[in-house]
Amino acid sequence: MLFQESAKARELLEQVRRFMTEEVLPVEHLYREQASGENRYHTPAIVQELKSKAKTAGLWNLFLPGDHGAGLTNLDYAPLAEEMGRILWASEVFNCSAPDTGNMEILSMFGTPEQKKQWLEPLLAGEIRSAFSMTEPAVASSDATNIQCEIRRDGNEYVINGRKWFTSGAMNEACKLLIVMGKTDPDNADRHHQQSMILVPRDTAGVHIIRDMTVFGYDEAPVGHPEIVYDNVRVPASNILLGEGRGFEIAQGRLGPGRIHHCMRLIGCAQRALEMLCQRAEQREAFGRRLSQFDSVREEIANSFCEIEQARLLTLKAADRMDQEGNKAAKDLIAAAKIVVPSMAARVIDRAIQVYGGAGVCQDTFLPEAWMYARYIRIGDGPDQVHRAALSRQLLRTYGV
Known part of the structure; x- marks a missing residue:
């Protein structure tokens, strides 16, 4: 097995490596200083500056294959991601950070044209951030069929009720979208068709952020992993992803x-x-x-x-x-x-x-x-x-x- 990346990937790797050495590494500690300021969940100014430079250099959305990204394979992307991983926050500079990468993949694969227009395009542009809301404190979420959050159809809307935590990314001020997993059909005999995913704007009435969760004492500002209560949150029925039971x-x-x-x-x-x-x-x-x-x-x-x-x-x-x-x-x-x-x-x-x-x-x-x-x-x-x-x-x- 040769695992030979493409010539394009090799060229991009050299560019990413040089960008990391010349632009990111010298300000590694400045990031933490800015993230520890008064407005802790605001994306540090140094990140915004570096994002602009990376985008201008064409080092953008490298993770995503096809028309939306750089057209790289997973094998091509691996050494690029490894290089970004040398500094924990660096992947955001290239618009390649979790949970946005996974959410962009979801929207690119499963979103409707309208959903892509509203959410995928600004995510690809790095104008907003997003969060993924699946894990629940009351159940063993390692078994996703245990999830209890209710997503109930009511006319032209869905009503969401539940409690989630470790919703990575949701504390950031730039986070505008929550992708929420819950049950639309809890009585379905096939437990793997009980769940659905739905798009919830973060500023929707009834979305209550209770607290940020720490990880070994780190609260991971400016990203965060909050506990969220969804209390009779109403969103249009068109916000469902792919259809009921496909979560x-x-x-x-x-x-x-x-x-x-x-x-x-x-x-x-x-x-x-x-x-x-x-x-x-x-x-x-x-x-x-x-x-x-x-x-x-x-x-x-x-x-x-x-x-x-x-x-x-x-x-x-x-x-x-x-x-x-x-x-x-x-x-x-x-x-x-x-x-x-x-x-x-x-x-x-x-x-x-x-x-x-x-x-x-x-x-x-x-x-x-x-x-x-x-x-x-x-x-x-x-x-x-x-x-x-x-x-x-x-x-x-x-x-x-």
Whole structure:
């Protein structure tokens, strides 16, 4: 397997790498300073400035294939996403950040012309942001059929009632759209046809943001992961996506690319952590020797390299399968990557933290927040256990006969 990206992708990778080095890295800490100001959920001015530069440079919507994006394959996009993943907020600069990427994919694949005009076009232009509202505090949302949020038809409208949390992106002032998953047909014998997805403008009456949720103490401003109550929220019937009972189908179409994109970015996090680990080990001395002269540190460096390379190859193989045979045919490899990559990244980042000592757990490096991201993604977009269960079922069907 060659995993050979196109000439266009190689050219874009060099451009993204140069943009990250010259434009993004020098202001990495300025972003956090601006995001910690008085208006914490306003997109930092430095991001808006960088977005304008990236858009002018043609480094825009790189994740999305076809006419709407750069026309790249998943395999082409993988190294670009990895490069963006070296700085946790950088993907937004290129309009390639979650949850907008998944929501744009939903709208491009399943939206009506009117829905695309109202929501997809401004998202593609980077003029607004969006959120995905699926997880609920009252049920085990790793099983999406458990979701209880009610979406009830009432004449020419749908009425939405329910409580969600970890609705990533909804705290940001630029967020104008919520894609909400709930049940339109809770009594359907097929549990996978009970759910639907519907478009809800964030400023609709009855949408109540209760609180922002922290992740290991981070509230992730200016994006946020709030808990939201939908209290008799009314939207036009035309806001339903694809039709009643199609929510689970849409979710599967959305989560596959979303999961692999997280893996791509996390490999970038891990690669940067490894480079930082090597630099620190060469620069610091303890007990009369450089840290790099201790066998235990050398083993950690070697193990980290091996684990990153293994995870990268698995991710590239999954991306290639998606390109060649479609997302459904690649679900085993996507699941495997989702199991392997976040855990790998958390281990590598943890090793770097250990060598950095006190500096590894404070705001002076990206390591603590990167570790938080890696650990969270072991739950986000489906916990490890669910992916292992699904993967094992598929393997048993294939090899257990």
